[in-house]
Amino acid sequence: MGITERREREKEEVRNKILDAARDLFAREGYEAVTMRRIAEAIEYSPTTIYNHFEDKDDLVRCLCDGDFGQLLSALQTQPVPADPVVWIRQLGLAYTRFALSFPNHYRFMFMTAPDIEVHEDHESFPGHLAFGVLRRAVAGAVEGGRFRAGSVDTMALHLWIALHGAISLLITMRPEHWPVPVPPDLVEQVLENSIRGFLREPPPQEKR
Amino acid sequence: MGITERREREKEEVRNKILDAARDLFAREGYEAVTMRRIAEAIEYSPTTIYNHFEDKDDLVRCLCDGDFGQLLSALQTQPVPADPVVWIRQLGLAYTRFALSFPNHYRFMFMTAPDIEVHEDHESFPGHLAFGVLRRAVAGAVEGGRFRAGSVDTMALHLWIALHGAISLLITMRPEHWPVPVPPDLVEQVLENSIRGFLREPPPQEKR
DNA sequence: CTTTCTGGCTTAACGTTGTTATCATTGCTC
DNA sequence: GAGCAATGATAACAACGTTAAGCCAGAAAG
Numbered sequence: 001m002g003i004t005e006r007r008e009r010e011k012e013e014v015r016n017k018i019l020d021a022a023r024d025l026f027a028r029e030g031y032e033a034v035t036m037r038r039i040a041e042a043i044e045y046s047p048t049t050i051y052n053h054f055e056d057k058d059d060l061v062r063c064l065c066d067g068d069f070g071q072l073l074s075a076l077q078t079q080p081v082p083a084d085p086v087v088w089i090r091q092l093g094l095a096y097t098r099f100a101l102s103f104p105n106h107y108r109f110m111f112m113t114a115p116d117i118e119v120h121e122d123h124e125s126f127p128g129h130l131a132f133g134v135l136r137r138a139v140a141g142a143v144e145g146g147r148f149r150a151g152s153v154d155t156m157a158l159h160l161w162i163a164l165h166g167a168i169s170l171l172i173t174m175r176p177e178h179w180p181v182p183v184p185p186d187l188v189e190q191v192l193e194n195s196i197r198g199f200l201r202e203p204p205p206q207e208k209r
Numbered sequence: 210m211g212i213t214e215r216r217e218r219e220k221e222e223v224r225n226k227i228l229d230a231a232r233d234l235f236a237r238e239g240y241e242a243v244t245m246r247r248i249a250e251a252i253e254y255s256p257t258t259i260y261n262h263f264e265d266k267d268d269l270v271r272c273l274c275d276g277d278f279g280q281l282l283s284a285l286q287t288q289p290v291p292a293d294p295v296v297w298i299r300q301l302g303l304a305y306t307r308f309a310l311s312f313p314n315h316y317r318f319m320f321m322t323a324p325d326i327e328v329h330e331d332h333e334s335f336p337g338h339l340a341f342g343v344l345r346r347a348v349a350g351a352v353e354g355g356r357f358r359a360g361s362v363d364t365m366a367l368h369l370w371i372a373l374h375g376a377i378s379l380l381i382t383m384r385p386e387h388w389p390v391p392v393p394p395d396l397v398e399q400v401l402e403n404s405i406r407g408f409l410r411e412p413p414p415q416e417k418r
Numbered sequence: 419c420t421t422t423c424t425g426g427c428t429t430a431a432c433g434t435t436g437t438t439a440t441c442a443t444t445g446c447t448c
Numbered sequence: 449g450a451g452c453a454a455t456g457a458t459a460a461c462a463a464c465g466t467t468a469a470g471c472c473a474g475a476a477a478g
Contacts, residue, residue, distance in 0.1 A: 114384075136389075164375070165375045169375070170371060173322065175323075178335065180345075191372075
């Protein structure tokens, strides 16, 4: 009865080789560069073999991004939760940013590209939702702890996400020389700090410098 | 001497027919649907004719977006400037949003897609810069008028733009059912108002409601 | 041991795409 | 009328995603 297991293991192995080759192309050169034929050449299989493991190119890249984003998520969930929920929020935002800017093509595909057709029928499994759940918990902690002013936790978490996404997506899309003003190196931190400040119950102490 | 003028006029005419056909395809079905052959069929010319008027497909779509975005810009510059700079900022943000959500493919191409190669060598002519210039003037007015707290006008305008872009780009990309929380219909207005509030010198009066 | 069958893989091909090389035609210039 | 510049069309190329057809090792059945 170990035969089918070995077969499945071999199949999984090929699947991972495909994903590795695709990840390499994707991370370095983007979606357009991920070509069935280039993947096939890299793993020394024929292009059609890929279709035994993935429905089509979109399915492949989606599996790739879901998996890699899942790793970010587990990193978010694994790292220790600071006592101060505001510190926690800052930490989450920076981890999110670091991932996005390290894997801009992943981020672009997941949050800046409209899917062709209906996908992720069970919306809860989408890694983005789980990541958002973590952020929401942090915001809820800040509200309960009195650090944030009262209000809709969902709305505040949403606004934080939107602000981060705005800065990140523009950084990914536009080259620095195309911006209307010089881009400060800590732009995302600024935006994050600004948004947080808008939700604080009391203005931050003035002893800052 | 009217001959060359007539020739240029005819050439311009064909160019406009190309742009019109392309705009129709682009606005309705997006970048991928804009096909040299479909454009050619629509205008009853051969596909290669398009290359007499545009360098390649990217050049075509870029000209299209630049032109259409230029119209938004002139609308921004034409409309009367309110006495209250904060009202002005709100007005600019809403006009920007209306354009983006009315022409999501235009917006996607201009602000959510990385250009393949160097483009727009003279950065000042990029319509986005001019639009940002208007916003900066409005913010400067708010600072000078004492409505906004003191600080870098560039930074405040940048943060406003980023917040708007974050909300708009997510609305364009994600279908409502994929959001982690229900999307309020006035999301962009919320975000805009929130950002403005963060820059106000004094908290807004409480007579609201 | 032989036969059957099944799943994984390849070869070859189809239909599109952007783009280019080549050529014809038109009509201005001299 | 000869040359020339521009405009357009035909045909083709290379690359793409994807699919149909068949090959073939190896498990399953007799």
